Amino acid sequence: MAFRPPLGPPPGQPPGTQQVPQPLTPPPSFIPPQPAPFRIDPGAIEGCLFRFTYLWLANGEQFWFFPVFVGSRSIAGFRWTGRTWRRTGFDLRLIIAFTC
Structure with missing residues (x-):
């Protein structure tokens, strides 16, 4: 199952200020x-949310x-x-094609 951050900001942080975590590692070294x-x-x-996607x-x-x-x-x-x-x-x- 893909990683999904918790909904809402961390405790003590005002609403609307949640930081979406970027990946901590590089993507795979191959091109699919x-x-x-x-x-x-x-x-x-x-279905590719929070997953390495080419x-x-x-x-x-x-x-x-x-x-x-x-x-x-749109996608971000x-x-x-x-x-x-x-x-x-x-x-x-x-986007003409993708894989995740």
């Missing part, structure tokens, strides 16, 4: 095989991603730069 492109559904990619984008970019939020049209989380995790988000329509 790309699945056939398909229309990305928020419900499908939601993304292929329409612009040709591909990278490890650690999603922490999936909305009806941490992108692996090759050295560190960087917080980012983008439109779900940019």
Whole structure:
């Protein structure tokens, strides 16, 4: 089962200030095989929340991603730069394939 942080801020922290934890380790060192492109559904990619996920984008970019939020049209989380995790988000329509 995937790690899911507790709901709400830690004790003593005001509501709305909860920090979503970035991964503490690098992603796997391999690139998974790309699945056939398909229309990305928020419900499908939601199963990848808080898991290492490999993304292929329409612009040709591909990278490890650690999603922490999936909305009806967008996704947010941490992108692996090759050295560190960087917080980012983008439109779900940019994703042509993913695997987690």
